[in-house]
Amino acid sequence: MSAATTRSRTPDRQCVEAVDLARAAAEEAAAPGVVGEHLAAISEGDRVVTHFFECKDPAYRGWRWAVTVTRASRAKNVTLDETVLLPGDDALLAPEWVPWSERLRPGDMGPGDLLPTDAEDLRLEPGWSGEDAPPPNSVVSSEMAELVEAEDADVTDRAVVPVRGSITSVAEELGMRRARVLSRYGLHSAADRWDESFGAKTPMAQAAPASCVSCGFLVAIGGSLGQAFGICANEFGPADGRLVSLSYGCGGHSEAAVMPKPLRPAPPVLDSMAADEFHLRPSPDSGSVPMSEDEVLADLGHS
Numbered sequence: 001m002s003a004a005t006t007r008s009r010t011p012d013r014q015c016v017e018a019v020d021l022a023r024a025a026a027e028e029a030a031a032p033g034v035v036g037e038h039l040a041a042i043s044e045g046d047r048v049v050t051h052f053f054e055c056k057d058p059a060y061r062g063w064r065w066a067v068t069v070t071r072a073s074r075a076k077n078v079t080l081d082e083t084v085l086l087p088g089d090d091a092l093l094a095p096e097w098v099p100w101s102e103r104l105r106p107g108d109m110g111p112g113d114l115l116p117t118d119a120e121d122l123r124l125e126p127g128w129s130g131e132d133a134p135p136p137n138s139v140v141s142s143e144m145a146e147l148v149e150a151e152d153a154d155v156t157d158r159a160v161v162p163v164r165g166s167i168t169s170v171a172e173e174l175g176m177r178r179a180r181v182l183s184r185y186g187l188h189s190a191a192d193r194w195d196e197s198f199g200a201k202t203p204m205a206q207a208a209p210a211s212c213v214s215c216g217f218l219v220a221i222g223g224s225l226g227q228a229f230g231i232c233a234n235e236f237g238p239a240d241g242r243l244v245s246l247s248y249g250c251g252g253h254s255e256a257a258v259m260p261k262p263l264r265p266a267p268p269v270l271d272s273m274a275a276d277e278f279h280l281r282p283s284p285d286s287g288s289v290p291m292s293e294d295e296v297l298a299d300l301g302h303s
Helices: 003-009 013-017 019-029 142-151 167-173 184-197 293-297
Strands: 035-045 048-055 063-070 079-087 124-126 180-182 218-220 229-232 243-245
Touching (some): 019 035, 019 048
Antiparallel strands (some): 048 063, 218 229
């Protein structure tokens, strides 16, 4: 083992004794009352020592203030190198960072938010535009363009207006002039998602008197989805304005039977309003054996 290696592993005495300098640096970087007691001093190299102090901040439980001090060769003064807050073995750490594309959930978008669609998104496939370079999906304003630039999205500022009377303009009227359209995978995944919310397997549909296919509030839609879905137009129904499966149903069906009135108990029937007589003693002639005259005059029971 060389002499240089021995010196690097042996803490410098003056740097180890510079606890007050390290504490003053930590208190300057931290809030008042956050720096606790001195925990340890570890040698980082030749005349380089790191002092660790307890962190009393409740938000950084288990963290430590690390102040590194050093001393130049043949110098007597110890100088400050850096001050940082480092996690300890039992420190409370933040969860691992997750990309925004994996954190995004349905309903998270708000006004002004942009959601760039991946060029290789399986839900979309190339459409027909009539040109070699597909046009943008929508016109972007100047304010939105600044937001696009901040979000690192690639969107053109202006849409190309087709010449009137051309094939491109006719295709645009028919809804065919789109850079990308819904793929079969995107269509099936959307249908499965809608059927899970408003389909035949939901508790509401299981208790419904009939399905939506025979309901007068169902608004038919075109395309291939029209064979399995429609739009509910019953303002009192649970799926008003939603895309529902034709096998879905609810209690607001247009042809549902009128709910019967609640049953009421029948009024009591009285045969007679007279009081019935109940004798405390049996009648003398009610038994099969005739009673003697003495038994008739005697009280019931025996003394």
